[in-house]
Amino acid sequence: MIASRRRATVDPPAGPDEAERLIALVHECVAAAVPRRALLLQLSHLPATLARPHHRRLAREALLPLLEADRARAFGLPNGDVAVIWRGDGERLLQQSLHALAALFEGGEGVRILCRLLDLPADAAALLEAAETSLIRDPAAVDAPDPLAPLEPAGLAALEASLAHADMARFVRRRPVCALGPDGFRPRWERRSIALDELLAVLAPGRSVRATPWLLRRLTRTLDRRMLALLASPGELRGARPFSLKLNIASIVDAAFLRFDAALPAALRGQVTLELLPADILADLPGYVFARDFARARGYGLALRGVGPESLAVLPPARLGLDRAHLRWSPVLLTRDLEAEGADVGRLVLSRADSQQAVAWGRVQGIALFQGRAVTPRAAHARTAA
Template sequence: MQIASLPQQTVQGQDAALFDYAKRIARKPEGRVAVLLHLSQLTPDNRREDRLAVAIGHFGQLVQDFEGQRFHLAGGDIVFACKGARLQSIEEAVTRLRYLFADDPLTRGDGFGTWYVMEQDHAAFLEMAYRRKELDVARRRLSQDAHDQAGETEGRPLTPFQLAQLEDALANTDLSAIVRNQAVCAIAPGEAPQIAFHEIYVSLEDLARTLLPGVSIAADPWLFHHLSRTLDRRVLVQVSHDNARSDRPFSINLTVGTTLSPAFRRFDEVIAESLRGRLVIELQAIDVLADMSAYLFAREYLRERRFKICIDGVTHLTLPFIDRGRLAADLLKLQWHPDMAAGLPDGAADDLAERVRAAGTAGVIMCRCDGPEALDFGYRLGVSVYQGRHIDALLARRD
């Protein structure tokens, strides 16, 4: 299920401040030490705001005494940096922090923190800070894109009371009337489309029109994220009934959390063995970036069960921040927008083509292709796989 936006669970803005700090100390790194605490990898119970607030406070005295700075990063990690403090004093503070989370598996290995002694590790520290800043920029852009798309949907925002009503209705509703499928096709210039697989999805417009007329169910990101989980479970049941024994490859769009749920395990148990290695799980980029530790866990599980992974919800503005190789995803969906052909500044199209090549043209799908100009531009980028209404029309013409 596609999600409109995710609630921000951490302080914003300190990723950029960390990068500024890393650049500022480059000329005089002597005596400076930093530790990156990987608190984003704690279990959900231990990532509660009250516990993280205690964690941040652990370095209060060191901050006062040794030009210390704390950075609470958007993903949930914390960086503490200072000058002139004894390494033992910092290690003692980190040890006390380990005790705070002693019941968490993260504290039992070497993954709790990464140390940087600036005289020898400044280059690595600067690279880490740069990557964190870029990741935060990507999160923000994806969130804004999703917010803008949700804002385009007409109707009153969904309320908590209506959400409860909707979830009750979904429990007893046959979704077959609002489940759609759309072909994803390989298309060479001048040739007919060849179907690679079909995406199965719920039409949100039809869902709202059927159950809550006049209401925009995607307008409130908090409520829509909650609704997405319910829809995911119902879609998995529907797909299991209609498609799991089919030999036709397909994709479904789920939240990261759903892939780790009992509902998904039940779905996994009933799909045809012939679909192994051919069934695609689409995950929204904003969902992936919101909780990288959950994504990494889900990725390993999906790969073990021989599902392909597709990162969805990527635009030409956010593509520079999504590294398909680093995410180890099989596919990436790049959304077509008319601005890509008409509104890009000089050189931007070439830069976009280079980024598509870096992502691997064979693994990039251009989606939302509503007209022939999408294919024309996609060919310029080297893209060969497409999805959208124009592709549907080409298929109908072929048949």
């Protein structure tokens, strides 16, 4: 759990993850029967004339005194509301914050509408409801709209056409996956992928593909073909180390994959892992089984990628016939005990391990494979030392 405390401003990260963290904390309080107090600042209730960005910023800053209370944590909810939870007697600090808000919104009546004071665990239901409600996406929510226009189907067709002539090599990125042993991190293989955002900034400037996730999924098939063609080009894999590739299921049985497979050097046979997305597997399970068995017959490893702990419960890698799963790091994991939840930690790679906190959590859980910014320097060092 991140304590979102700031010196000069209250600017907690806002979004569904924060709401989920708040929900998790409330559940913890209820389970442990630990008394806490909460202030819910309902900025989503502000009238339009008082809902300008600077009003919101000043309102958040009014919470600064309260963040000095014992164990105070701020949660930015997706609808713009902010919840602060603290422990013990923080009455003086609370009053300072309420005064500041009253001054900002010219009187106590407005503040009474904006602020809800809650006691945990007694008022847990009200706080949970607020968090849940904030997760209902509202087109008029305070989140800054994506400044880029969403890609339309016609634009996708043009983008797919332009990909045919693009130099893909400059957009390929390699990120090492390292094993944590007694002597530190050692590189095991590298993940090869296309830097999508950089590619799109060049080929479709001003357009957002992420705003249309299913068109993005379609686009990844085209990218798969280009990536496979690049890897199959003469000399590309000469002397290459073991690697993994993100692919769509359909791409594994595509002609481009068969050409790549034919070009794969014998030394790399059995050293390449194909990473698959849960939604792609679920979209066509017979197709997945076909592709999986074919890939196995050709000596490829198979992994699930981009999953959280909930996905592991629904899609156990062993049951799907997969070797590994790439568990995406998130602070939410700090409240989880994967082994107790029945996860097969021996099959996990902790990805996006960009902080020592992530690595430390992974070690405690018994995870041996890591990928992320907190891992790379040690891996480089280990390589040099070896």
